[in-house]
Structure formats: structure tokens, C-alpha cells
Amino acid sequence: MALLQSLGMSVSFHIEKICGKARMGQLTTPHAEIETPVFMPVGTVGSVKGVPQETLEDLGAQIILGNTYHLYLRPGVETVRKFGGLHGFISWRRALLTDSGGFQVFSLNELRKVSEEGATFRSHLDGSSHFFSPENSVAAQIGLGADIIMAFDECTEYPADRERMRASMEMTARWAARSKKYFEEHKTEVPWGAVSSFQFPVEGSEPAGNCKLETGNSTQSLFGIVQGGMDRELRRESAERTVEIGFPGYAIGGLSVGEPRELTREIVESTLEHLPADKPRYLMGVGTPEEIVEYANLGVDMMDCVLPTRAARHGLLFTSEGRVSIKQARYAQDPGPLDPNCACRVCRRYSRAYLRHLYASNEIAAQVLNTIHNLSFYLDTMRRVRHAISLGEESRFLSGVWSQPKP
RNA sequence: GCACAGGUGGGUGAGUGGUUAAAGCCAACAGACUGUAAAUCUGUCCCUCCUAGCGAGGUACGAAGGUUCGAAUCCUUCCCUGUGCA
Numbered sequence: 001m002a003l004l005q006s007l008g009m010s011v012s013f014h015i016e017k018i019c020g021k022a023r024m025g026q027l028t029t030p031h032a033e034i035e036t037p038v039f040m041p042v043g044t045v046g047s048v049k050g051v052p053q054e055t056l057e058d059l060g061a062q063i064i065l066g067n068t069y070h071l072y073l074r075p076g077v078e079t080v081r082k083f084g085g086l087h088g089f090i091s092w093r094r095a096l097l098t099d100s101g102g103f104q105v106f107s108l109n110e111l112r113k114v115s116e117e118g119a120t121f122r123s124h125l126d127g128s129s130h131f132f133s134p135e136n137s138v139a140a141q142i143g144l145g146a147d148i149i150m151a152f153d154e155c156t157e158y159p160a161d162r163e164r165m166r167a168s169m170e171m172t173a174r175w176a177a178r179s180k181k182y183f184e185e186h187k188t189e190v191p192w193g194a195v196s197s198f199q200f201p202v203e204g205s206e207p208a209g210n211c212k213l214e215t216g217n218s219t220q221s222l223f224g225i226v227q228g229g230m231d232r233e234l235r236r237e238s239a240e241r242t243v244e245i246g247f248p249g250y251a252i253g254g255l256s257v258g259e260p261r262e263l264t265r266e267i268v269e270s271t272l273e274h275l276p277a278d279k280p281r282y283l284m285g286v287g288t289p290e291e292i293v294e295y296a297n298l299g300v301d302m303m304d305c306v307l308p309t310r311a312a313r314h315g316l317l318f319t320s321e322g323r324v325s326i327k328q329a330r331y332a333q334d335p336g337p338l339d340p341n342c343a344c345r346v347c348r349r350y351s352r353a354y355l356r357h358l359y360a361s362n363e364i365a366a367q368v369l370n371t372i373h374n375l376s377f378y379l380d381t382m383r384r385v386r387h388a389i390s391l392g393e394e395s396r397f398l399s400g401v402w403s404q405p406k407p
Numbered sequence: 408g409c410a411c412a413g414g415u416g417g418g419u420g421a422g423u424g425g426u427u428a429a430a431g432c433c434a435a436c437a438g439a440c441u442g443u444a445a446a447u448c449u450g451u452c453c454c455u456c457c458u459a460g461c462g463a464g465g466u467a468c469g470a471a472g473g474u475u476c477g478a479a480u481c482c483u484u485c486c487c488u489g490u491g492c493a
Contacts, residue, residue: 103443
């Protein structure tokens with residue numbers, strides 16, 4: 001594997017086992033070999049909120065996200081680059097993926113104007129004006145140096161009429177072509193491994209497992225994104241056009257934007273049929289524990305979602321017995337663990353009563369511990385999904401286990 | 408003892424005659440959260456009843472009494488708290 005790495009390749013995807021529509025495999029990136037299906041914690045500004053990198057390693061996070069828009073605004077791409085890219089800056093030696101800022105076209109809709117050329121944002125930090133295009137989003141992402149970078153797309157709002165969905169999808173396709181063109185012309189070999197003395201300050205701290213230590217060079221990989229709103233036909237067309245442009249991996253974007261869950265599933269399922277089976281498929285922004293199991297089962301290889309981290313900070317915890325709103329008065333005297341079936345450090349050590357107390361007291365530890373548990377639960381869930389696939393079992397059985405409210 | 412200042416719903420604190428069951432904040436309780444403008448946001452928060460509503464009663468701004476069509480708001484007395492002077 002190390003040999004392949006040093007030959008300057010980008011990502012490679014190897015499917016090891018198929019079970020129904022579900023696939024288990026390895027996605028090899030410059031910094032790490034990722035077991036799929038994989039859940040990717042979101043660390044928008046270069047931090048998975050509340051959890052330091054060493055803890056993410058302990059939890060078994062294989063790859064985390066950063067966001068181009070946020071990192072461009074602060075601390076700035078140049079700063080990050082000086083530290084050896086995002087890996088060096090945040091001291092993360094496993095894989096990284098940066099989102100292009102396309103989602104901010106959707107989420108910051110009050111603060112932006114979109115045209116064929118790109119999107120103009122008013123910074124949510126200081127109101128200053130910034131222009132994002134497929135070209136400069138990719139340029140910024142080359143500077144950030146993540147293993148996987150995303151084409152600049154327009155995440156279509158919901159609801160939208162067909163005309164709007166079509167126009168948005170077509171522009172995303174044109175933007176995808178521009179993203180790729182710019183990437184092909186400007187991609188550089190990015191250093192990986194020991195980027196700087198900064199990156200591995202502690203002697204012998206490198207954890208075992210799926211992490212590469214060899215020095216060498218490799219290139220980033222650019223993934224395309226399918227849009228098309230809630231229309232199966234437009235999704236099909238978007239998939240075909242994006243595949244025709246040609247990427248080493250494909251994402252399904254524009255979902256979980258307020259539409260009914262059943263519709264999300266329908267669109268995912270139909271869109272997957274139009275994506276090449278031998279390339280990684282990334283469903284962006286999804287979902288609940290039940291959903292990540294369900295979509296892995298449908299053949300999705302990668303997912304990311306802010307839900308586990310954000311919900312944790314807001315006192316909503318996912319457990320094998322259902323959702324626990326740890327702020328509820330009913331847990332004030334509860335000596336039991338958050339999730340009796342969870343082996344994470346939080347569940348092994350702390351009572352529900354204490355977790356509730358920390359939350360009620362507004363202690364930072366509440367956010368930290370809650371996030372560690374939720375991420376642990378998500379990552380563990382994916383581990384179980386991979387295991388089920390490797391055994392050739394329908395991982396569907398895992399679904400629904402968590403949706404029942406506690407008796 | 409005298410002189411000021413003040414006593415408002417779980418807390419704090421607005422309100423100085425009528426859209427005031429009484430702002431705001433906090434606490435409490437419940438809910439939301441899906442490529443992170445999110446340690447955020449929403450709702451409830453005196454009691455009872457129902458046809459569950461900008462619904463009907465009741466109780467409430469230290470206590471008692473009074474003025475007034477109407478009082479948390481004005482008057483009298485009393486109780487209590489703080490500060491100052493003796």
C-alpha cells in the first residue's frame with residue numbers, strides 16, 4: 001500500500017464485499033485507508049466542536065470534514081497553507097475532506113447572491129463581501145490540502161418548483177465541469193505524512209491502525225456532486241452529466257433540506273442507480289443513526305452529518321435504547337450509564353445524573369462528554385454495519401433498534 | 408428613637424390611577440436540531456374549569472382600612488428591610 005501511495009496517485013476504492021446493495025470496502029487516500037461505509041464527523045472550522053483530535057483518533061474517526069467557506073474567512077487559506085495545509089494546521093494525520101462552500105449557498109441564503117459566475121457572500125462574521133466560484137473554491141481547497149475536496153455546487157432549497165430545480169441542477173453541472181477543469185490544471189502534489197515538526201510533536205504518539213507515516217507525495221481527489229432537487233428525472237440527468245465529466249467519487253447533495261424523510265430515501269435510492277458501482281458514493285449531510293444504517297444498506301459508502309455533534313451540545317443523545325434528552329428532570333437521580341450497551345468512555349464512567357447535572361450547569365464538560373458519546377455511537381454503528389456486511393448479513397436488522405422511546 | 412430609601416409572581420427587576428395576570432432577564436419544565444451563521448432556537452411557566460379559546464371564573468404586587476366607576480399605582484395606620492444621624 002505504501003508503494004502505491006508514493007506513486008502519486010489520489011484515491012483508490014476497493015470493494016471487498018457486497019451484501020444486497022450494501023458494499024464494504026476500502027477507500028485509500030493520501031493520509032489514510034478508510035474502511036467503508038464510513039461516517040465522517042464534521043469539523044467545519046477545523047475542529048469537531050468539543051472534541052480534540054487525539055480523542056477523535058481514540059474514537060476511531062477515520063476522516064473528518066472541514067469547510068472551505070469558514071476556513072477561507074478565518075484563519076484564511078494562506079495561514080493554513082503555511083502550516084502544511086489543514087492536516088498540519090490542526091494536527092490531524094488521518095484523512096480530511098473539505099466541503100466546497102456549496103452548502104453555504106443554501107444555508108446562508110440571506111447573505112448571498114448567486115449568478116452563473118459564482119456566489120457572492122456577505123461574511124457572517126463581519127459582513128464583508130466575498131466571491132466564491134468553482135475555480136476559487138477549488139483553489140482554496142488545494143491550499144487547504146484535504147485528501148478529498150468537493151466541487152462547488154448549488155444546494156437547491158426545498159421546496160422548489162421543477163424549473164428552479166432544473167436550472168439549479170444544470171448550473172451545478174456546469175460548475176462541476178469548471179471545478180474539474182481548474183483542478184486538473186492547478187492540482188499540485190501535496191506533501192503528506194510528516195508535514196512539519198508541528199504535526200507530530202509527541203514522540204511515538206502515532207496511534208496504530210489505518211494511518212500512514214511514510215513521507216511522500218500524492219494528489220488530492222475532487223468529487224463531483226449530484227443535485228436535481230426532489231425530482232427523480234432531474235437527479236438521473238444530474239448523475240449522468242456528472243459521471244460524464246468524470247470524478248473519482250460522487251456525492252449526492254441537496255438532501256435533508258427540509259423534505260419528508262420518505263422522499264429523501266426515494267431520491268437517494270433512485271439516484272444511486274445512476275452512479276458507477278466501482279466509485280465511492282457520498283451522501284452529504286445525512287443523517288440520524290437509523291438513516292445512516294439504512295443508506296449504507298442501500299449502497300452509500302460515505303456520510304457526514306452535524307446531527308451527532310450538534311444534538312450532543314443541545315442535550316440530545318443517541319443510544320442503543322433510543323434517544324435520551326439528558327436535560328430532562330427524570331434523569332436527575334439516575335445512577336445508570338447513559339447507554340448500558342455502549343462501551344464508550346462516557347458510558348463506562350459517568351452516570352446519567354452527572355451528565356444531566358453538567359448540562360444543567362452549562363458546563364463545557366457536558367458538551368465534550370455528550371459529543372464524545374454521540375460520535376462514539378455513530379462510529380460504532382458504522383463499525384457494526386461493516387461487520388454485518390462482511391458477514392453477508394443484511395444490515396437492515398440494525399435499523400429501527402434506536403427509534404423506540406425508552407419504556 | 409429620628410431622617411431618608413424601599414417592600415411586585417421561584418429569583419431579579421420594569422411598571423406610579425384604566426388595553427396589567429402584570430415587560431425584560433434568570434431559573435424551572437418541555438420540544439426542535441440532518442454537506443454547522445447553532446454552548447442555538449421555539450413553547451410553557453398563579454390556581455381551577457371547559458366547547459381548549461386573543462375562553463370562563465378565582466386569587467395576586469408586605470398587612471389592614473380608605474378615596475375612586477376603576478388601585479400594584481393615591482391617602483391613613485401598622486409590620487418588615489437597608490442606609491445615615493443620635
